Amino acid sequence: MVSQEAGDAAASAVARAGWQGTVFAAEPSRLAVLSLKPAWPLSPLRIAIHRNSGVEIFSAPLSRFLAFAGYLAEYDIGDFDDSLSFGTGGPDATIDLVWLDAARYSLSPTDLVDWLVERLTVRRHAHAHPILVGILASDSETGADIESALIAATHGLGGIVVCDVSRTAGILGPSFYSERTGAVTASPLSNRAALLLARLLGLEWLPAALLPRIKAIAVDLDGTLYEGVLGEDGPLGLVVAHGHTAVQASLHAYAQSGVLLVLTSKNAAADVEDLFARRTDFTLQLSDFADLQIGWVEKAASIERAAERLRIAPDAFLLVDDNLGEIAATSAAISGLRTLFAADPLETSRALSLYPGLVGYPASEADAVRAKDLATVALRDRGAASTRNDADYLRSLGVRLTLAEDPFDQLGRLHELSIKTNQFNTALARFSEAEVAQRLVAPDCRVVSVALADRLSDSGVIAAIQTRRDGPVLLVDEIAISCRALGRGLEDAIIAAALLHAAQELGVSRVRLVVIDGPRNEPARTWVEGLSENLLADGSLPLEILESRLRRVSEVISIGWTGDMA
Amino acid sequence: VTSAETEAKVRDVLGTVLDRSMEQAGADTVGLWDSLDWINILFALEEAFGIEFGENDGLDSLADIKGLVNAVERRLSAQAGDRAGP
Numbered sequence: 001m002v003s004q005e006a007g008d009a010a011a012s013a014v015a016r017a018g019w020q021g022t023v024f025a026a027e028p029s030r031l032a033v034l035s036l037k038p039a040w041p042l043s044p045l046r047i048a049i050h051r052n053s054g055v056e057i058f059s060a061p062l063s064r065f066l067a068f069a070g071y072l073a074e075y076d077i078g079d080f081d082d083s084l085s086f087g088t089g090g091p092d093a094t095i096d097l098v099w100l101d102a103a104r105y106s107l108s109p110t111d112l113v114d115w116l117v118e119r120l121t122v123r124r125h126a127h128a129h130p131i132l133v134g135i136l137a138s139d140s141e142t143g144a145d146i147e148s149a150l151i152a153a154t155h156g157l158g159g160i161v162v163c164d165v166s167r168t169a170g171i172l173g174p175s176f177y178s179e180r181t182g183a184v185t186a187s188p189l190s191n192r193a194a195l196l197l198a199r200l201l202g203l204e205w206l207p208a209a210l211l212p213r214i215k216a217i218a219v220d221l222d223g224t225l226y227e228g229v230l231g232e233d234g235p236l237g238l239v240v241a242h243g244h245t246a247v248q249a250s251l252h253a254y255a256q257s258g259v260l261l262v263l264t265s266k267n268a269a270a271d272v273e274d275l276f277a278r279r280t281d282f283t284l285q286l287s288d289f290a291d292l293q294i295g296w297v298e299k300a301a302s303i304e305r306a307a308e309r310l311r312i313a314p315d316a317f318l319l320v321d322d323n324l325g326e327i328a329a330t331s332a333a334i335s336g337l338r339t340l341f342a343a344d345p346l347e348t349s350r351a352l353s354l355y356p357g358l359v360g361y362p363a364s365e366a367d368a369v370r371a372k373d374l375a376t377v378a379l380r381d382r383g384a385a386s387t388r389n390d391a392d393y394l395r396s397l398g399v400r401l402t403l404a405e406d407p408f409d410q411l412g413r414l415h416e417l418s419i420k421t422n423q424f425n426t427a428l429a430r431f432s433e434a435e436v437a438q439r440l441v442a443p444d445c446r447v448v449s450v451a452l453a454d455r456l457s458d459s460g461v462i463a464a465i466q467t468r469r470d471g472p473v474l475l476v477d478e479i480a481i482s483c484r485a486l487g488r489g490l491e492d493a494i495i496a497a498a499l500l501h502a503a504q505e506l507g508v509s510r511v512r513l514v515v516i517d518g519p520r521n522e523p524a525r526t527w528v529e530g531l532s533e534n535l536l537a538d539g540s541l542p543l544e545i546l547e548s549r550l551r552r553v554s555e556v557i558s559i560g561w562t563g564d565m566a
Numbered sequence: 567v568t569s570a571e572t573e574a575k576v577r578d579v580l581g582t583v584l585d586r587s588m589e590q591a592g593a594d595t596v597g598l599w600d601s602l603d604w605i606n607i608l609f610a611l612e613e614a615f616g617i618e619f620g621e622n623d624g625l626d627s628l629a630d631i632k633g634l635v636n637a638v639e640r641r642l643s644a645q646a647g648d649r650a651g652p
Contacts, residue, residue: 031610034606056601
C-alpha cells in the first residue's frame with residue numbers, strides 16, 4: 001500500500017511535469033505563466049528588494065518560477081532608492097535582491113562599481129544572508145564589465161551573487177528595453193526581457209544562492225537520449241534528432257563540470273555497450289557516466305544503488321526520464337528526489353540549462369575533482385580487500401593530508417563543505433559564505449582545511465574544521481568531512497591534526513565538540529561517541545587523547561601543512 | 567471578432583491574472599485591479615490579442631472592463647489598418 005506521503009510525492013512530480021511546457025518554453029508567455037497554480041508544498045522565501053527601478057514588471061511571474069523551484073515568494077519591496085540605503089529587509093529576510101538601473105546614475109561604470117561595493121559591504125556587515133545583485137546597464141558589454149568587476153570586488157565579502165543580466169541583454173539586443181510601457185511599469189525592461197529575467201531569477205539565480213547543488217543526474221536511454229527502442233530497433237535504428245544531440249551535449253558538459261551521470265536503463269548490459277561502441281554520432285560517451293545501472297529493476301532501486309556506490313544521498317539526484325509513470329513511481333519511493341520529464345528533447349535541453357539546483361553555481365574545481373576521484377573508488381575498494389589490514393592498506397595507498405590554517409583562498413570550498421556534508425558533520429551549523437569569511441579573519445577563531453591525496457587520486461579539500469576560543473577551551477563549532485574521504489579510517493588523523501594545531505594557536509589545553517543530532521550524521525556522532533570515555537567532568541577532552549590518536553595513524557600516512565617543504 | 571467575443575476574452579485574461587472569475591463583474595465597475603495587477607493585465611492582453619498598446623492608448627485612464635475592451639478594439643482596428651496599407 002502506498003503511504004499518503006509517497007502518493008503526494010508522486011502527484012507533485014506529475015503536476016510539476018505538467019508545468020514544464022510553460023516554465024521551460026523557448027519564449028515564456030506571461031499569461032501562461034500566471035495561469036500556473038502550484039499543487040505541491042512550498043517553503044517560504046522572504047525576499048527583501050532594494051531597488052531604484054520597477055520590479056513589479058517581473059514579481060508575479062517570478063513567484064510562479066520560484067514555485068516550480070519549491071518556494072513560496074514573499075516580497076518586501078523597498079521604496080525607489082538611488083542611494084541604496086537598505087531601508088527594508090530586516091533579519092527575517094531569507095535573501096536580499098539589489099536591483100538597480102545604472103542609467104539613473106551619473107557615475108562612470110568604475111565609480112558605480114566602487115560605490116556599490118561600499119554599499120554591499122555595509123549590508124554584508126549588517127546581515128549574513130545571501131545578497132543577489134542585478135544591474136541594468138546601458139548595453140550588454142557595459143553590463144558584463146560591471147558584473148565582472150563586481151564579482152571580483154565582492155569575492156571576499158562572501159555570499160554576494162552577481163546576476164549575469166548582461167547575458168539576457170546580449171541575447172535580446174535592442175528589444176531588451178522598451179520605452180513604450182515604461183510609464184506604467186516604472187522599469188526600462190520590455191515584457192520579453194522581464195519574463196526571461198524572472199525565469200532566471202526564479203530557476204537559476206535565487207535557487208543557486210539557497211539550494212544545495214544537485215550532485216548527480218540519473219538518465220535513461222530510450223526516448224530520452226534518442227528516438228526509438230534499443231531492444232527493438234537495434235543500435236543503428238535509433239534516431240538522434242537535433243534536440244537529442246542538445247540533450248546529450250548538455251549532459252556531457254555536466255559530466256565534465258563534476259556532476260555525476262548515472263545511466264539507469266532497462267536493457268541488457270551488452271546491448272548498451274554495443275550501442276555506445278557503434279553510435280559514433282553520440283555526443284555522450286559511456287565514459288561520461290560515473291555509474292551504470294543497467295538491468296530490469298525499478299528506477300528507485302537503481303538510484304539507491306548508485307547513491308550508495310557514489311556515496312551521495314538519493315535525494316541529491318535529478319532523474320531525467322521520458323516515462324511519466326517511472327517519474328511518479330520513483331518520486332514516491334525516494335523522498336526529495338528532483339525529476340525532469342523528458343517529453344520533448346528540445347524542451348529537455350532547455351530544462352537542463354535552467355533546472356533549479358543544477359545551474360547558476362560557480363564552477364567548482366572540487367566537483368570536477370570529485371567526479372574523477374569516484375572513478376577510482378572501485379580500484380581503491382579492490383585494494384582494500386587484498387591487503388592484510390587497515391594500516392597496511394593506508395600505507396599502500398600513500399595517503400597525504402595537507403592542512404591549511406585560515407585559508408581565505410578556499411572560502412568557497414569551506415562554505416560548500418559546511419552546507420553540503422550530511423554524514424560526517426558534527427553540528428550541521430551550515431555556515432553561510434559570509435559567516436565563514438568572518439571566521440577566517442576573527443582573532444579568536446581558527447578554521448582549518450584538510451586536503452587529501454593518495455597514489456590513486458587527488459581529492460582536493462575534503463574537510464573543514466571550525467573552531468574558536470571559549471575561555472580555556474577550544475570550542476569546535478563544526479567538523480565537516482566530505483563523504484569521499486570516509487571509509488578509509490582517516491577521521492582520527494584529519495580531526496586530531498587540525499584540533500591540536502588550533503588549540504596550540506589559541507593557547508588552550510582542552511577541546512569541546514558541539515554535536516547536533518541530524519537525520520544523516522550518524523557517522524560523525526559515532527566518531528564523537530568513541531571519545532566519550534575520555535571526556536572530563538565538564539564534557540571537554542584533554543589534548544593528550546587527540547595526540548595519542550594522531551600518533552597511531554601518523555606512522556602510515558603523511559601529514560603536512562600548506563607551505564611546508566616536501 | 568464581435569465586441570462580445572472581445573469582452574469575453576478580456577474577462578478570461580482578467581480572470582487568469584487576478585485569479586478569480588470575472589464573468590459576473592460589472593463592465594463599468596472600477597477598482598477590480600491594483601497597480602501591480604495592471605502591469606500584468608496590460609502585457610497579458612497584448613499577448614492574448616497579439617497587439618501592442620501605444621502611448622496614445624490612454625492606458626492610465628483605463629479603469630474598468632468596458633475601457634479595456636474599447637482600448638483593445640481600437641488597437642486591433644489600428645493594427646488591421648496598418649496591415650491593409652494606404
